Amino acid sequence: MSSSSAGRGDHSAALHGDPRLRLWARAYAIATLLHLLLPDYDQPGWGPPRVVSAVGAALLLWRPLPAGFALCLVGAAWPLWALRDVLTQSTLLALWAAVGLWGAARGRGPAALDAVRWTAALTYALAALHKLNVDFFDPAVSCAPHAWAQVAARWGLPDLGNLEPLLAPAAVVTELALAVAVARRSAWMWPLGVAFHLPLTVTLAPAFGAVMLAGYVAATSRRQAARWRRAVRRHPGTLVVAGAAAAITDAALGGVGDPLVPLKVAAAGALVAASLWALGPPGRSRPTAPAAWVVAALWALNGLTPYLGLQYQHAAAMLSNLRIDAGCHNSLIFPEALRGADPYLRIDVARIGDGQRPAREATLREGLWSVPALHAMHRNWCVPRLRPIALAGTWRGRPFALPDLCAADWLDHLPGAAAVPAGLQRFQKNLRRACPQACIH
Numbered sequence: 001m002s003s004s005s006a007g008r009g010d011h012s013a014a015l016h017g018d019p020r021l022r023l024w025a026r027a028y029a030i031a032t033l034l035h036l037l038l039p040d041y042d043q044p045g046w047g048p049p050r051v052v053s054a055v056g057a058a059l060l061l062w063r064p065l066p067a068g069f070a071l072c073l074v075g076a077a078w079p080l081w082a083l084r085d086v087l088t089q090s091t092l093l094a095l096w097a098a099v100g101l102w103g104a105a106r107g108r109g110p111a112a113l114d115a116v117r118w119t120a121a122l123t124y125a126l127a128a129l130h131k132l133n134v135d136f137f138d139p140a141v142s143c144a145p146h147a148w149a150q151v152a153a154r155w156g157l158p159d160l161g162n163l164e165p166l167l168a169p170a171a172v173v174t175e176l177a178l179a180v181a182v183a184r185r186s187a188w189m190w191p192l193g194v195a196f197h198l199p200l201t202v203t204l205a206p207a208f209g210a211v212m213l214a215g216y217v218a219a220t221s222r223r224q225a226a227r228w229r230r231a232v233r234r235h236p237g238t239l240v241v242a243g244a245a246a247a248i249t250d251a252a253l254g255g256v257g258d259p260l261v262p263l264k265v266a267a268a269g270a271l272v273a274a275s276l277w278a279l280g281p282p283g284r285s286r287p288t289a290p291a292a293w294v295v296a297a298l299w300a301l302n303g304l305t306p307y308l309g310l311q312y313q314h315a316a317a318m319l320s321n322l323r324i325d326a327g328c329h330n331s332l333i334f335p336e337a338l339r340g341a342d343p344y345l346r347i348d349v350a351r352i353g354d355g356q357r358p359a360r361e362a363t364l365r366e367g368l369w370s371v372p373a374l375h376a377m378h379r380n381w382c383v384p385r386l387r388p389i390a391l392a393g394t395w396r397g398r399p400f401a402l403p404d405l406c407a408a409d410w411l412d413h414l415p416g417a418a419a420v421p422a423g424l425q426r427f428q429k430n431l432r433r434a435c436p437q438a439c440i441h
Contacts, residue, residue, distance in 0.1 A: 018064075020222065021109035024116065025064035025100065027217040029057035031210040032072055032093060037260065038207055040085065049078035056097075066105040073097035082423035084372055086313040088123070089211045091302075095119060096214070099295060111289035113218040117182060118288070118296035120215025124179035126303035126316035128172045133330040135321035135436045137168045143319040143439040144168040150203040154254040185219045185282040187227075190275030198268045202250065202261055204319070210264075213271075223283035231277035242273035307331065309339035311426035319441040325368055328435035341397035344368040344427060349392040353385065364391070368431045371395075371414070374405065375422040382406035 032053055041050045053075025059068030076094035079085035096116055103112025136142050144167035151157065160167070174196055181189035193216060197209030220228070232239065246269025247262040256262060305311045306324050323330045326342035350364040381389060388404035395414065402413045411418045431440065 018109045020113060020218075020220070020225065021064050021103065023220075023225065024113060024214065024217045025060040025068070025104075027214040028072075028093075028096060028100065029060035029068075031207070031214040032057040032060075032076075034210045034260075034264075035089060035093060035207045040079070040087075043083075045083055046079060049075045049083070051075075052078070060100075064100065064104050064109075066101055069097050069101035069104055073101060080314070080424070081421065084376075084423055084425035086425050086429070088314055088316050088318055089208045091314040092119065092123065092211055092215075095295070095299065102291075108289070108291070110286070111291050114288045114292035115295040116215055116218035117185070118292055119299045120212060120219065121179045121183035122296060122299050122303065123212070123215070123316050124175045124182065126300070127318070127320065128175040128179065129303070129333065130306070130315075130317040130320040130322045131168070131172050131175075132332045133320070133322050134332065135323065135330050135440070137165075138436065139164050139168070141321065141436045141438045142168050143321055143441055144171050146439040147200065147204060147319060151199040154203055155199075155250075156253055182215060182219050185221055185224070185285065187220075187224055187275065187279045187282070189216050189219065190278070191272050194268050194272050194275070198265065201264055201268075202254065206258075206260075206264075208318075221282040221285070224278060224280070227278035227280060228274060231274045235273075235277065239270040239273050243267060243270035245269060246272075307334040307338050309341065309343040312428050313425055317441070319439070321436075321440045323435060323437075323440060325431070325433075327433075330435075342394075343370075343396065344431070345370055345374070345393065345395040346433070347391050347393040349390070351388075351390040352381075353387060353389070357386065366432055366434070368428070368433055370425070370427045371417045371420040372422055372425050373429065374410075374414075374417070378405055378410065 036050050036053055036057075040046060052071050056068045056071025056073075056075060059065050059071065062068075073094060076090055076097055080090055080094060096119070099112045099115045099119075103109045136144065139145050145164050148157075148160065148164075148167055152159070174192070178189060178193055178196065180186075181192060193212065194209075197205075197212060201207075201209045243266035247266040250265040251262060303315050306315050306317055306322060309324060312322075312324060321330070324339055325344050326336075329336040329339070345368070347364045347367075347369060350361040352361055355361070377389070382405065387406050389406055390401075390403055391405055392399070392401040394400065396416070398415070400414050402410055404410065428440070431437070
């Protein structure tokens, strides 16, 4: 055998024998498969990326192969670039697939896990940062009471009454605590994280919790992993009972709709029980790899892009009430001057055909839009009986006038729009000009 062949064999054996990388690849694969069950993937055009990601996840359930990460990267990036995917979790899955591909292909598993850990911690920190705005702390419009209402309705929980204003600061404090726990590799991230994500999993965010738990796996040290193995081996019956009790309790309080929900709740119950046996210090930590710091820095910069007017989606601003548009800017930390020109497209004049769609015209005037939204209108509304669709307003602080959105040269009337990818949704959908607006996310 040649020395180069021997080197490749040694690298492959080391890679596939790294228990932490192998475990994280499987956790990532499970998170990907749960993500693929979101209703978004039932839309036209989403089938191919779903298949690509599913094949990649299947490979990663077997081994942390570069091919598996590569397929997951393509499958996650496809909807983000071409299908107007707005989810931060989709961006995280794409980023982690790229990190996993690098780690697997270059034999840099520990550095890859460092990058995943820090980006997971930063996701919580950014989510807390975005919530530091006027509207999130206003119970009348905040997403915090909105989320609580969903959970309370499912589990029959009481109205909080005068305690409702505490929900917003409690959410921020919990996210900051999770950021610190994941960054420090504290075993407390597991019970705290499951308690935080489970109510959202059964109501508003069915897959986000699984994605973040994959980040916890990357943050789990070898010593902590050994404690988990001992807990599973010594107390399998207790874990089964804890999972079953959690699932039965959820079903009794909220009923059974989605058949996957009992499985998720059972897994959460078992995870909490196992995590309590696995509590303890993480042990000696080696320094974070420089490459992981680079990835973390890029993710942090991505999270700050809303305040620069570069994007809103994909930046961990979910359920935050954050507004960056002119007249409604509400951050308590970042001044509006950082943003520059208002990035949203505002339609002041809308005329559809002979005026036979007055409600739709009013919706156009009342909302905030983006170039991808115009592409969607061009694709879905342009039928002969509704032409011309004439629009006028402002974009990036400059006026524009479209004589007919349905014309082949409509982009020529909107300077700079041709350079904006039609399928990349950087700004919010269904956002109104009026503010405040309840639970912006």
